Amino acid sequence: xxxxxxxxxxxxxxVAHYNHSGxxxxxxxxxxxxxxxxxxxxxxIILENVTVLLALWRNKRFHGRMYxxxxxxxLSDLLAGVAYVVNNFTSGRRTFFLTPAQWLAREGSMFxxxxxxxxxxxxxxxERHVTMVRLRPGEASGPRGRLLxxxxxxxxxxxxxxxxxxxxxxxxxxxxxCSTVLPLYAKSYVAFCTSVFTALLAxxxxxxxxxxxxxxxxxxxxxxxxxxxxxxxxxxVAIVLGVFVACWAPLFLLLLMDVGxxxxxxxxxxxADWFIALAVxxxxxxxxxxxxxxxxxxxxxxxxxxxxxxxxxxxxxxDCLPPTRARLPPPGPHAGAQPKQQWWGGGAGRRERAFPLxxx
Numbered sequence: 001x002x003x004x005x006x007x008x009x010x011x012x013x014x015v016a017h018y019n020h021s022g023x024x025x026x027x028x029x030x031x032x033x034x035x036x037x038x039x040x041x042x043x044x045i046i047l048e049n050v051t052v053l054l055a056l057w058r059n060k061r062f063h064g065r066m067y068x069x070x071x072x073x074x075l076s077d078l079l080a081g082v083a084y085v086v087n088n089f090t091s092g093r094r095t096f097f098l099t100p101a102q103w104l105a106r107e108g109s110m111f112x113x114x115x116x117x118x119x120x121x122x123x124x125x126x127e128r129h130v131t132m133v134r135l136r137p138g139e140a141s142g143p144r145g146r147l148l149x150x151x152x153x154x155x156x157x158x159x160x161x162x163x164x165x166x167x168x169x170x171x172x173x174x175x176x177x178c179s180t181v182l183p184l185y186a187k188s189y190v191a192f193c194t195s196v197f198t199a200l201l202a203x204x205x206x207x208x209x210x211x212x213x214x215x216x217x218x219x220x221x222x223x224x225x226x227x228x229x230x231x232x233x234x235x236x237v238a239i240v241l242g243v244f245v246a247c248w249a250p251l252f253l254l255l256l257m258d259v260g261x262x263x264x265x266x267x268x269x270x271x272a273d274w275f276i277a278l279a280v281x282x283x284x285x286x287x288x289x290x291x292x293x294x295x296x297x298x299x300x301x302x303x304x305x306x307x308x309x310x311x312x313x314x315x316x317x318x319d320c321l322p323p324t325r326a327r328l329p330p331p332g333p334h335a336g337a338q339p340k341q342q343w344w345g346g347g348a349g350r351r352e353r354a355f356p357l358x359x360x
Contacts, residue, residue: 010096013172014103017183018096020175022263023270034273038088041280045081048287049074065147069127072151073120073240077283080113084280100172103184108162111193114248115158117283118200121241123150125207132211161196165189181258181272191259194252201245208238239289247282251275 006015018024052074056067090098090106098106127147171178171186179185254275257266 007096011099013100014096014098014184017171017175017178020178020263021180021183023180023183034277035088035092038084038273038277038280041277041284042081042085042088045077045280045283046085048284049078049081052287053078065144066124066127066131068147069120069124069151072154073117073124073286076113076116076120077286080110080117080280080283083109083113100170100184101166104166104170107182107185108166111162112158113283114197114279115161116155117244118197118204119154119158120151121204121244122200122207123154125204125211126150129207129211129214132214161193179258180261180263180266180269181255187259190255194255194259197248198252201248204241205245208241212238240286243285243289244282247285248279251279 006012015024053071056071056074087106087110090102095103165185169186169189170184172184174186177186177188179187179190182190251272254268254272258269261269
């Protein structure tokens with residue numbers, strides 16, 4: 001393979017950093033195949049999460065606090081898919097025509113999506129714990145403004161964390177301190193972010209373990225609370241967390257290896273694209289977990305897909321959307337039956353008991 005030469009228009013700073021990391025002359029035989037795989041995954045991510053967000057928005061049963069948090073997680077996954085699409089179209093040979101500011105913005109968008117996903121999982125864990133320990137779960141866990149403030153703080157911290165390299169925490173002009181996987185990032189910044197994310201993941205795992213122990217050890221006290229639905233929704237979030245750890249842990253380990261290895265010493269660092277592809281896959285699996293684990297969301301998800309893809313020409317778009325609480329059931333032998341209350345809705349100050357005691 002002929003050595004790569006500097007072309008007109010290439011940024012010499014980017015070229016110098018990639019040359020120092022050993023990625024300048026690395027062969028890219030699988031570039032087309034890798035790009036096709038990643039773009040296919042990104043297209044699936046965008047389609048799935050847009051459908052989930054539309055289902056949450058159209059169905060009033062999904063306007064509760066918990067579903068607002070799940071919607072926030074879907075939004076971060078959607079942005080992750082968009083960020084990876086942009087990253088793929090500006091990577092490879094096009095990387096060397098970027099300015100350092102553009103390169104930092106490209107990689108920073110990926111860090112925003114990653115940080116928002118982790119903080120969303122943490123916020124979901126906090127909400128689950130608060131709900132499980134309350135004696136009257138039909139009540140809201142607190143003012144809605146506080147929940148929105150928590151979500152706003154999650155995104156603000158995520159943006160700030162990803163903006164640190166653009167604010168000066170980079171290795172421009174200091175090649176020996178540069179990362180191999182991310183040639184313009186300082187190793188100290190990579191170590192800091194990896195440590196923070198790993199600590200958050202470990203804390204979330206411990207947090208959910210504590211919630212499960214609380215539920216299973218409560219015994220008779222749990223019988224007066226909505227244990228069946230709470231466990232079902234908690235199981236969904238636990239699966240999301242497990243998939244998140246399985247998808248992101250290899251990349252975290254690779255970044256920790258990057259901190260300790262110099263350029264050319266660890267061949268695995270030059271295969272980072274496939275570790276990133278595994279991490280991208282997490283954003284495509286989350287919507288599938290929602291639809292498979294929650295009957296209500298599964299119904300809304302597939303009815304929305306049916307509305308978009310399989311609707312007859314004479315049918316109105318709103319005819320196949322999930323019914324809201326405002327709609328009455330059609331007349332029939334069970335027309336007088338009352339719909340089951342959703343205990344986690346916490347809406348409009350309702351005080352109905354979620355699970356009334358059965359008559360003996």
